[in-house]
Amino acid sequence: MRAQLPVEPPLEGESLDAILDDYEAVIAPANTHWNHPGFFAYFAISGSGPGIVGEALAAALNVNAMLWRTSPAATELEEQVCDWVRRMVDLPSDFRGHINDTASISTLLALAAARHRADPESREQGLAGRTDLPRLTVYTSDQAHSSVDKAMMAIGLGAGSLRRVASDDRFQMRTGDLAAAIAADRAAGNRPIAVVATIGTTSTTSVDPVAAIADLCEREGLWLHVDAAYAGSAAICSEYRPLFAGWERADSVVTNPHKWLFTPVDCSLLFVRDVDELRATFSLVPEYLKSGEREVTNLMDLGVQLGRRFRALKLWMVIRAFGVNGLAQRIRRHCDLAARLAAWIEQEPLFELAAPVPFSLVCFRARLGDSGGERDRLNQELMERVNAEGPVFLSHTRLDDRFAIRLAIGNIKTTSNEVEHAWRLLCRHATELAT
Amino acid sequence: MRAQLPVEPPLEGESLDAILDDYEAVIAPANTHWNHPGFFAYFAISGSGPGIVGEALAAALNVNAMLWRTSPAATELEEQVCDWVRRMVDLPSDFRGHINDTASISTLLALAAARHRADPESREQGLAGRTDLPRLTVYTSDQAHSSVDKAMMAIGLGAGSLRRVASDDRFQMRTGDLAAAIAADRAAGNRPIAVVATIGTTSTTSVDPVAAIADLCEREGLWLHVDAAYAGSAAICSEYRPLFAGWERADSVVTNPHKWLFTPVDCSLLFVRDVDELRATFSLVPEYLKSGEREVTNLMDLGVQLGRRFRALKLWMVIRAFGVNGLAQRIRRHCDLAARLAAWIEQEPLFELAAPVPFSLVCFRARLGDSGGERDRLNQELMERVNAEGPVFLSHTRLDDRFAIRLAIGNIKTTSNEVEHAWRLLCRHATELAT
Numbered sequence: 001m002r003a004q005l006p007v008e009p010p011l012e013g014e015s016l017d018a019i020l021d022d023y024e025a026v027i028a029p030a031n032t033h034w035n036h037p038g039f040f041a042y043f044a045i046s047g048s049g050p051g052i053v054g055e056a057l058a059a060a061l062n063v064n065a066m067l068w069r070t071s072p073a074a075t076e077l078e079e080q081v082c083d084w085v086r087r088m089v090d091l092p093s094d095f096r097g098h099i100n101d102t103a104s105i106s107t108l109l110a111l112a113a114a115r116h117r118a119d120p121e122s123r124e125q126g127l128a129g130r131t132d133l134p135r136l137t138v139y140t141s142d143q144a145h146s147s148v149d150k151a152m153m154a155i156g157l158g159a160g161s162l163r164r165v166a167s168d169d170r171f172q173m174r175t176g177d178l179a180a181a182i183a184a185d186r187a188a189g190n191r192p193i194a195v196v197a198t199i200g201t202t203s204t205t206s207v208d209p210v211a212a213i214a215d216l217c218e219r220e221g222l223w224l225h226v227d228a229a230y231a232g233s234a235a236i237c238s239e240y241r242p243l244f245a246g247w248e249r250a251d252s253v254v255t256n257p258h259k260w261l262f263t264p265v266d267c268s269l270l271f272v273r274d275v276d277e278l279r280a281t282f283s284l285v286p287e288y289l290k291s292g293e294r295e296v297t298n299l300m301d302l303g304v305q306l307g308r309r310f311r312a313l314k315l316w317m318v319i320r321a322f323g324v325n326g327l328a329q330r331i332r333r334h335c336d337l338a339a340r341l342a343a344w345i346e347q348e349p350l351f352e353l354a355a356p357v358p359f360s361l362v363c364f365r366a367r368l369g370d371s372g373g374e375r376d377r378l379n380q381e382l383m384e385r386v387n388a389e390g391p392v393f394l395s396h397t398r399l400d401d402r403f404a405i406r407l408a409i410g411n412i413k414t415t416s417n418e419v420e421h422a423w424r425l426l427c428r429h430a431t432e433l434a435t
Numbered sequence: 436m437r438a439q440l441p442v443e444p445p446l447e448g449e450s451l452d453a454i455l456d457d458y459e460a461v462i463a464p465a466n467t468h469w470n471h472p473g474f475f476a477y478f479a480i481s482g483s484g485p486g487i488v489g490e491a492l493a494a495a496l497n498v499n500a501m502l503w504r505t506s507p508a509a510t511e512l513e514e515q516v517c518d519w520v521r522r523m524v525d526l527p528s529d530f531r532g533h534i535n536d537t538a539s540i541s542t543l544l545a546l547a548a549a550r551h552r553a554d555p556e557s558r559e560q561g562l563a564g565r566t567d568l569p570r571l572t573v574y575t576s577d578q579a580h581s582s583v584d585k586a587m588m589a590i591g592l593g594a595g596s597l598r599r600v601a602s603d604d605r606f607q608m609r610t611g612d613l614a615a616a617i618a619a620d621r622a623a624g625n626r627p628i629a630v631v632a633t634i635g636t637t638s639t640t641s642v643d644p645v646a647a648i649a650d651l652c653e654r655e656g657l658w659l660h661v662d663a664a665y666a667g668s669a670a671i672c673s674e675y676r677p678l679f680a681g682w683e684r685a686d687s688v689v690t691n692p693h694k695w696l697f698t699p700v701d702c703s704l705l706f707v708r709d710v711d712e713l714r715a716t717f718s719l720v721p722e723y724l725k726s727g728e729r730e731v732t733n734l735m736d737l738g739v740q741l742g743r744r745f746r747a748l749k750l751w752m753v754i755r756a757f758g759v760n761g762l763a764q765r766i767r768r769h770c771d772l773a774a775r776l777a778a779w780i781e782q783e784p785l786f787e788l789a790a791p792v793p794f795s796l797v798c799f800r801a802r803l804g805d806s807g808g809e810r811d812r813l814n815q816e817l818m819e820r821v822n823a824e825g826p827v828f829l830s831h832t833r834l835d836d837r838f839a840i841r842l843a844i845g846n847i848k849t850t851s852n853e854v855e856h857a858w859r860l861l862c863r864h865a866t867e868l869a870t
Contacts, residue, residue, distance in 0.1 A: 002511040009519035013758040016485060022755075023492070027748070030508035035497040042505070042723070047497030050451060055494035057458070059699040059749075062470040062482030070477070073465035076437040084444035101536050101701075102742035112589060119563075126593025127562035128554075129570035129625065136563045146721040147741055153717065154547060154739050156591020158561025190564070203723055258742070264494040265744050266536075282588065286581040288477070288638055288832040288841070304589050306582055307537035307693070309700050313462070314494075320457075323448040397723040406723070 001030035032393070037413035040422060041395035043202070043230050043361075044410030047264035050321035054314030055264050065308040067289060068296035075297055078312035081319065082269055088324055089235035089255065092248050095271040098302050099311045103229035106254040106270035107196070108151040109278065109303050111138060113252070114194035114223035115155060116281040123281065127156050137185045139163045140196040141173035143203055145227060148196050161190075170356055171206035171399070173197065175213060182220055194223035199244055200231025203397040203406075204355035204363050207231070211246030218249070226250040229268065231359055233260040234335070236328045243358060251277075260334075260360075261327065262412050263318050267311050278302050334360035334409045337419050341407060344423055350430050354404035361408045363399060366430040376403035378433050385429040392422040436465035467828070472848035475857060476830035478637070478665050478796070479845030482699035485756035489749030490699050500743040502724060503731035510732055513747035516754065517704055523759055524670035524690065527683050530706040533737050534746045538664035541689035541705035542631065543586040544713065544738050546573060548687070549629035549658030550590060551716040558716065562591050572620045574598045575631040576608035578638055580662060583631050596625075605791055606641035606834070608632065610648060617655055629658035634679055635666025638832040638841075639790035639798050642666070646681030653684070661685040664703065666794055668695040669770070671763045678793060686712075695769075695795075696762065697847050698753050702746050713737050769795035769844045772854050776842065779858055785865050789839035796843045798834065801865040811838035813868050820864045827857040 004026050033039060035047050047055075065074035082097025100106045115122055118136060127133060136157050140148050142164045152162045163181045165173050182192045195217055197208040210226060217224040226247045232255025234240040247253055253271045257263040272278050283301035291298075300306050322330070338360040345351045345364050354363040368378035383394050383405050395406050407422060439461050468474060470482050482490075500509035517532025535541045550557055553571060562568060571592050575583050577599045587597045598616045600608050617627045630652055632643040645661060652659040661682045667690025669675040682688055688706045692698040707713050718736040726733075735741050757765070773795040780786045780799050790798040803813035818829050818840050830841050842857060 001508055002515050005512070005515045007518075009523055009754050010758045011760050013756050013761045016488065016752075016756060019485070019752055019755045020488075023748075023752075027508045027512060030511070031496060032498060032504065032506045032508075033496070034499060034505070035495065042499070045497060045499070047494050050454070052491060052494040053451065053455075056487060056491035059482050059487040059490035060470065061466060061468070062480060062699050063467060064469060064477070064480070064700055069467065070469070071467045073436055073462045073467075076465070077440070077462060080437050080440045083442075088444055102740045104740040104742065108589070108739060115591075122563075122591065122593060123588050124593050124595040126570065126587070126596045127591040128557075128565070128568045128596075130563070131566075134564040135561065146719050146724070149719055150717065150739050150741075152561070153558050153719075154543070155589060156550075156557065156562040158557060158559050159719070160559040161561045161563075202721075264497050265499055266742055268742075282585065284581050284584055284588075284594070286637075288830065289581070304543060304585050305537045305539040306585075307539065307701055307703075313458075317451075317454055317458075319444050320454045321448050321451060323445045325446050326448040395723065 001026060035411065036391065037411050037415065038390065038392040038418045039411055040407045040409065041393045042408060043259050044408045044414070045259055045265065046262045046410065046412040048262035048318060048412050050317040051263045051314045054317035058310040058313045061310055063310050065310055066300040066306050067291055067298045068293055069291045071310065074310040074312060075299055077316055078299065079297060081312045081316045084319055085257070085269055086271060089232060090241060091253065091271060094273055095253070096275040097269045097271045098299055100268045100270055100303060101266040103227065103254050103256050103268045104147040104150060105303070106268045107147050107225065107227060108154055109270060110225040110252040110254070111151050111194060112155050113272065113277050113281045114225070115157065117223060117277060118191060118193040135161055135190040137161045137163060137190045137192050138194045138196065139165055139178055139181055139192065141165050141167045141198065141208060143167050143171050143201040143206055144196055144198050145202050167206070171201060171204045173208040173213065175209055175216060178213065179216055192220060192222055194225060196225045196227055199226060199228040199247060200359060203399060205231060205359045205361045206355065207243050207358055214246045214249040224250045226253045229254055229256040230259045233257070234331055234359055236324060237332055257315050260331065260410050261318065262322065262330070263315050267315055275302065330412060337409050337414070337416060338362050341419055341423060348427065350427070350434065354399050360410060361406060363397065363404045363406050365402070365404050368430065368433055372402060379403045379405060382426065382429050382433055386422065386425045389425055392418060392425065436461060470846065471826065472846050472850065473825065473827040473853045474846055475842045475844065476828045477843060478694050479843045479849065480694055480700065481697045481845065481847040483697035483753060483847050485752040486698045486749045489752035493745040493748045496745055498745050500745055501735040501741050502726055502733045503728055504726045506745065509745040509747060510734055512751055513734065514732060516747045516751045519754055520692070520704055521706060524667055525676060526688065526706055529708055530688070531710040532704045532706045533734055535703045535705055535738060536701040538662065538689050538691050538703045539582040539585060540738070541703045542582050542660065542662060543589055544705060545660040545687040545689070546586045546629060547590050548707065548712050548716045549660070550592065552658060552712060553626060553628040570596055570625040572596045572598060572625045572627050573629045573631065574600055574613055574616055574627065576600050576602045576633065576643060578602050578606050578636040578641055579631055579633050580637050602641070606636060606639045608643040608648065610644055610651060613648065614651055627655060627657055629660060631660045631662055634661060634663040634682060635794060638834060640666060640794045640796045641790065642678050642793055649681045649684040659685045661688045664689055664691040665694045668692070669766055669794055671759060672767055692750050695766065695845050696753065697757065697765070698750050702750055710737065765847060772844050772849070772851060773797050776854055776858060783862065785862070785869060789834050795845060796841060798832065798839045798841050800837070800839050803865065803868055807837060814838045814840060817861065817864050817868055821857065821860045824860055827853060827860065
């Protein structure tokens with residue numbers, strides 16, 4: 001696409017019509033259409049109508065909600081919609097939420113707060129060159145998201161200080177291994193500070209045993225951060241609540257309405273049990289931002305970024321437009337579609353499930369090829385053929401070091417039509433590859 | 436406002452009309468209207484029409500541009516518009532730009548890259564518990580933005596490892612003091628790693644002597660990061676280029692089109708001279724994000740956040756709609772309005788300028804009260820009376836420990852009318868307070 005764009009920026013302005021024509025001719029065709037109902041890759045997401053209207057309004061208002069004073073509406077609506085979501089997913093009332101751009105940042109903030117709890121001096125002194133400080137270690141499963149590693153690198157703990165605890169055959173963290181890893185670090189003179197448990201891992205949406213992990217964290221005095229970036233929305237449906245058991249005991253929980261709550265990117269909610277710990281980690285008020293208001297929330301105190309968009313507006317519009325029941329019904333429909341696909345896979349000898357299906361993602365592979373390497377190559381070929389034919393788009397992962405195709409259902413317009421179409425394509429191309 | 440919102444989220448969905456009625460009745464009135472031409476606080480910004488259309492389109496596409504594969508259009512347009520901006524502000528061709536949400540993050544990434552250059556092992560090992568590592572120190576002026584302190588806290592260097600070098604009577608960093616601070620740290624066994632110079636500080640838009648600082652950084656082997664978040668857009672105008680002398684020798688430069696280039700928040704450009712240093716700091720590719728493409732840019736490799744909105748679209752629409760000349764003309768007009776206000780202040784005995792006016796921000800105070808404390812109190816009262824009357828909105832800072840009013844011109848719709856109105860209000864209320 002880039003070759004079609006002029007190297008130099010235009011000197012004179014042009015009409016919006018001319019620009020939109022170029023958008024249609026050059027940019028739109030070069031896109032990967034995440035908002036298409038046949039998008040099944042990564043985690044399928046939705047920019048729903050009300051969310052898009054909310055984003056456009058936010059751009060028109062163009063507030064920077066760093067202080068209450070710089071946008072009381074954005075500040076208070078953010079507090080209110082976060083509390084709405086808290087009620088919807090049934091987290092305890094002491095959790096306070098605020099909105100970040102991404103789960104990468106939400107998790108970074110949570111681990112920075114854990115670091116601050118373990119070593120309040122690091123805020124001023126930093127971590128380098130201190131003789132009083134051992135290595136600070138964090139624990140998560142081998143299925144956890146790469147954003148945990150990135151947060152470790154960013155906040156100076158180091159990717160190597162993240163212990164990747166083995167998961168079991170259902171891709172859930174082994175708590176025995178977790179306890180052993182913590183004990184080994186203590187024996188080695190390191191200081192364990194936090195555990196990141198996941199409800200809905202990226203590869204398979206597996207669910208760590210959060211209640212058992214919470215027990216361990218309590219005993220060991222560790223910060224418990226729960227990454228429910230994708231699956232958190234499913235806690236709106238009461239029948240899925242058992243999968244979330246224990247997250248109410250976390251110190252922090254992240255869930256992303258931009259993943260499975262029909263809100264355009266970006267919108268990541270970080271709930272923390274004691275918001276003062278976050279404030280102690282990050283609050284810093286220069287003179288040009290001092291204001292006289294008392295007993296208001298200044299959202300800039302809760303994180304790294306000073307600039308803050310009015311993200312609450314789109315989330316408010318989504319919740320209002322669909323209602324809690326409408327949101328729950330759509331999430332249930334996605335899970336039902338995934339369950340149907342999983343049943344077809346189990347009935348079709350040419351395919352096998354590669355992981356349990358707790359939510360709306362199905363991991364599977366075709367039984368192709370004799371050796372493991374050959375099977376991997378043929379499954380990759382299968383995925384590429386299906387993607388090339390479209391209009392569906394799948395992605396992959398590796399499970400037990402074997403290639404697996406991922407079909408993630410999450411777009412608000414996805415119906416059984418698209419899932420059936422994908423399944424027909426998979427069957428046809430797998431049959432061709434088998435012969 | 437919050438008291439007007441229901442405590443519980445709605446169970447059933449509502450029509451968009453009903454939601455927009457509530458928006459008009461409850462949310463809009465509780466806003467601080469950053470996009471109003473009378474908004475003169477902080478840095479005045481603009482959500483221009485083309486930028487708003489771009490944001491709405493981006494929300495409708497709802498791509499996540501983490502990989503080239505996940506949106507070739509968003510990836511390549513980001514590369515191209517960043518290169519357009521690079522040409523517009525006349526940075527050398529070896530600078531590569533990418534878009535972050537905020538300058539807070541852009542500066543954090545730059546300092547993390549500086550940390551990585553000084554100590555590549557920190558990526559894996561972290562900074563804590565290492566006997567081989569001295570304290571790592573960074574230098575900036577006493578006028579630099581609080582985001583530098585926050586970045587230090589976030590990345591584990593510690594706010595106390597940021598040396599705040601004194602500025603002169605024009606609020607520009609004293610390079611002699613900078614050299615002395617670096618020497619003192621070396622003598623104390625600390626390891627200096629970076630300097631953050633500012634072109635357009637937040638309090639006064641003062642300009643550090645970047646060329647002299649670049650000399651020092653070269654001699655000392657330090658990363659030079661230039662914070663031009665606000666003023667960078669002025670480099671589009673050739674007559675302002677002399678103020679940017681030396682930034683072409685930086686390792687990284689941040690400028691925010693969402694500040695003074697008529698682009699809705701958020702849009703912060705980070706230019707780095709050697710993009711591989713950024714990649715070495717942050718690149719990490721889990722299996723579910725591996726893709727076969729070669730020789731493409733995967734933007735997730737350049738920072739902390741995996742999720743990335745299609746921010747390039749709004750910036751592309753703004754540059755296309757106004758053209759380089761149109762943008763330069765609007766920036767010049769803002770600076771001309773500021774110069775006129777500064778001239779009125781100099782001619783009016785009741786007022787005095789509190790700082791030089793290199794760009795479009797005017798810092799001043801009324802000559803009210805006998806003591807310094809009394810003058811501060813009366814100037815604050817003056818600002819509050821003007822803000823209460825409106826429709827203009829001013830903010831403040833402290834300079835040489837004295838209260839100063841800031842009037843920042845930056846909204847695309849601001850004309851001499853709003854500036855004259857603000858000046859009339861200031862004169863009237865100052866006269867009342869003087870008697």
